[in-house]
Amino acid sequence: MQQGILNIERRTVTNSRTSKKLRNNGYVPASISSRGKESISVAVKADELRKGLSSYGRYALFKLEMKGEKPMIGMVKDIHYSPLSRNMLNVDIQQVSLSEEIRAELPIRIKGADVLEHNKLMALRQLDTISVKGLPQDIPDDVIVDVSNVKGVENINISDIEFPQGIVPDGSPEQIVLSIVETKRGKSSAEETEEASEEELI
Incomplete structure (x- = not known):
């Protein structure tokens, strides 16, 4: 399987105000979960994520690169959308191991x-x-x-x-x-017209 690359940035502030600012700047707030570890709050460029999913598939594997951190392999588990604009609001990413189911x-x-x-x-x-x-x-x-x-x-x-x-x-x-x-085959308009004509003759 081909892997995409996502450049992510760690978030230190995670309130709704900063999340809204991120979205206005073209980013999506995200969290990376890993078995036995606390989740990491990050941000990813919305266009980069959309292009990656379009190119590699919904369950694609991505190499997650974050400045000053060791790269990790992740998969997008869930995407939360705005019900009106359908823009991405939040993304859940799961860190995975290629040797674990x-x-x-x-x-x-x-x-x-x-x-x-x-x-x-x-x-x-x-x-x-x-x-x-x-x-x-x-x-x-x-x-x-x-x-x-x-x-x-x-x-x-x-x-x-x-x-x-x-x-x-x-x-x-x-x-x-x-x-x-x-499937139930409906009557054609010709058949309905013929039946109507027969009823008129009775």
């Missing part, structure tokens, strides 16, 4: 939905995310559920999904992820 909540991406539609079927999501664990460098951006070979009504469980090498689901194998159901 972590857990992640991955979104579900459906592959083959057009084939379902052709067969008059559709997929109803029963889960929004799937919890997985694996080494940080193996964590993908999402879990792909391939429905292109589904021929009829059925449930797709976690046990039916093929996960990337090194990634295992952290939940019950019998948990339903998608329900494949038949």
